[in-house]
Amino acid sequence: MSTTHTTPTTPRTRDSRATREAVIAAATKLMRLHGYHGTSLDDVLRESGVGKGNFYYYFKSKEELGYAILDQLVADFLARTLEPCFADPEGNPIAQVHCLLDRVLEAQRGRHCVGGCPFGNLACELSDVHEGFRGRLAGVFSTWRERLTRAVGDAQARGLVTADCAPAAVAHFLVASLEGAILMTKLTKDISVMEQCVAEMKRYLASYEVTA
């Protein structure tokens, strides 16, 4: 598994980026299941085949690795889940929200209800205990909500949604509900929980839509 000295499985490229990324990839995978505290550095090192000395060449501490993982996760989330739904500025904003809900549902199905949401997991584990992580995670969810608030606000401006709708409150509720649904799905290991929750979220949204 690990690249022994002479055999260049990794072609001995001395590529600084490859090692870093291998560590981050392994740690992301392990921490998604076992959490931050539940994942030891040795676990990460074993999984990635990177030596301890080398690890500390790239990362100052386990904490810094955590931040690096989070940064990577945020970039992926924005590029692969959030933005694709809201790409078209002319599209129906409510349909775009539906798109997001469906994407999250399908992601859980693809993972067979294992792993949950990495942001939610870290938020749950660290919010009360590590201010640095708390702040970064709050930022992630904040940009997520911003995206939704803008969409709902657009819909309202176009008269697709009733005037008594408070876009920011809707965004807060949707994000929270999605996180809760992911958690309950991971707990029950039953994708139908997620399906029911998404369906109810759509129904909730429909209660704001202007039908006439």
Place this chain on the structure above:
Amino acid sequence: MSTTHTTPTTPRTRDSRATREAVIAAATKLMRLHGYHGTSLDDVLRESGVGKGNFYYYFKSKEELGYAILDQLVADFLARTLEPCFADPEGNPIAQVHCLLDRVLEAQRGRHCVGGCPFGNLACELSDVHEGFRGRLAGVFSTWRERLTRAVGDAQARGLVTADCAPAAVAHFLVASLEGAILMTKLTKDISVMEQCVAEMKRYLASYEVTA
């Protein structure tokens, strides 16, 4: 802080129940903040003033302590949060659901957004990692949902709620949303998040109510 050998702050009663409960109380408090993995036995022992030998007289392992905590937590939750809302079989079921939502909101306010939901926390940390805890936690949420399903079902039977309402789906969604809202409140440390989410949940419920 800890009761040193001779000073009977705890009046040296040699009460088997007292020691057990002191351990459970201390562990409940610590684990709510730091999680199961993040709380060491020594932390619990220090906090409760119980010696290690004594601890292992009452508990087979840390895992068994976890189960004991969970049992205690479940009993408290049923008696102090869930049942009081649904006590009156004649009452308006929808009002009873509102009562529950308000109770959860006030609990978060009282805790200053710290600690989250102990069941949600454990579910997040352990669902993918410890089948024993996963099963027990799934049970807790199952009885919680049952209570809500029954209430919504009753409301439907009385014609207070539309026929297209699926009580079990509503219950799933409410519980998930509540858990998500608690998590987001713990993350943002902002009680208004919880307030907005509860308000939206009520609005969601209203979309099912028969207004005519």
Place this chain on the structure above:
DNA sequence: TCGTCTGTACCGACTGGTTGGTACATTAAT
């Protein structure tokens, strides 16, 4: 074109402290 020098990339043994758990002596109540 050879040798040396320098900086990056990497290794695995080791450290001090913590982990969950055990062994066993001692105390207090019956």
Place this chain on the structure above:
DNA sequence: ATTAATGTACCAACCAGTCGGTACAGACGA
């Protein structure tokens, strides 16, 4: 005098992090 309850010393495994050292590529002077 038993026995239930408790304290203390201890253990091996594990933890994050450090250390001294190595391998090697490219730069540079001779």
